[in-house]
Amino acid sequence: MNGMYGKVFLALCASTLLATVAGAPSTCGKLDLQTDPFTCCTIPKLLNVSIVSTCFEDFPIDKDALAKDSGMVPKTECMSECILNNTGVYNRKLELDEKKLTSVFTDSLPETSPWMSVVRKAVKECSAKAAKKDKEFDKAVAAQKKTAGKGTGPVCNPEASFLIDCIHTTVFTQCPVNLRTASNDCDAIFKFLKNCPFSALRQ
Numbered sequence: 394m395n396g397m398y399g400k401v402f403l404a405l406c407a408s409t410l411l412a413t414v415a416g417a418p419s420t421c422g423k424l425d426l427q428t429d430p431f432t433c434c435t436i437p438k439l440l441n442v443s444i445v446s447t448c449f450e451d452f453p454i455d456k457d458a459l460a461k462d463s464g465m466v467p468k469t470e471c472m473s474e475c476i477l478n479n480t481g482v483y484n485r486k487l488e489l490d491e492k493k494l495t496s497v498f499t500d501s502l503p504e505t506s507p508w509m510s511v512v513r514k515a516v517k518e519c520s521a522k523a524a525k526k527d528k529e530f531d532k533a534v535a536a537q538k539k540t541a542g543k544g545t546g547p548v549c550n551p552e553a554s555f556l557i558d559c560i561h562t563t564v565f566t567q568c569p570v571n572l573r574t575a576s577n578d579c580d581a582i583f584k585f586l587k588n589c590p591f592s593a594l595r596q
């Protein structure tokens with residue numbers, strides 16, 4: 394996965410990293426591998442690339458914030474909300490349509506794709522997780538609204554970033570075995586992902 398789509402995905406991983414690593418089991422320490430996990434399995438581009446590009450342009454990700462170890466959380470929430478708005482997953486009241494979420498993530502896949510069941514399962518799991526975090530998301534929005542002033546840009550719900558990141562990382566983690574790159578490092582990475590969140594890979 395490279396190019397713009399990969400960049401967007403990495404930015405989302407970085408932005409949700411802090412939140413998820415905090416809750417990771419202590420056995421999820423750093424894996425000392427030189428292998429880029431993305432070389433271990435190529436997941437299909439699940440979202441409409443032209444919509445992702447438009448939202449990426451409208452809500453650019455600060456390059457400095459993406460720099461390694463910058464300690465900054467990139468402002469990706471509005472980019473993600475834009476993607477779910479433009480794909481019709483959110484209606485005008487920003488209510489999530491779960492059926493639409495499934496179809497948006499599976500429409501680009503051929504009916505017989507080995508990814509179909511993996512993606513459906515990921516969407517289900519991630520929607521359930523997001524529903525549990527509903528109050529947390531509302532709190533984050535309320536806090537942002539309080540501090541938002543002129544020129545700080547729109548306030549967006551972190552739910553969209555959570556969903557897009559969760560679905561992609563879950564799909565990656567569940568990469569069908571016959572589509573994985575055969576190597577010791579990749580074996581170690583998928584073994585690690587059985588018990589640890591994807592974000593812990595990128596500590």
Ligand SMILES: *[C@@H]1O[C@H](CO)[C@@H](O)[C@H](O)[C@H]1NC(C)=O
Pocket residue numbers: 441442443444
């Ligand atoms: C992507 O979205 C655009 C804008 O909504 C639409 O015109 C286009 O047909 C979509 N492309 C695919 C491959 O679905």
Ligand SMILES: *[C@@H]1O[C@H](CO)[C@@H](O)[C@H](O)[C@H]1NC(C)=O
Pocket residue numbers: 471472474475478484485486487547549
């Ligand atoms: C998404 O749509 C809602 C409702 O139309 C709107 O209030 C919100 O600003 C939109 N978000 C983005 C990031 O464009």
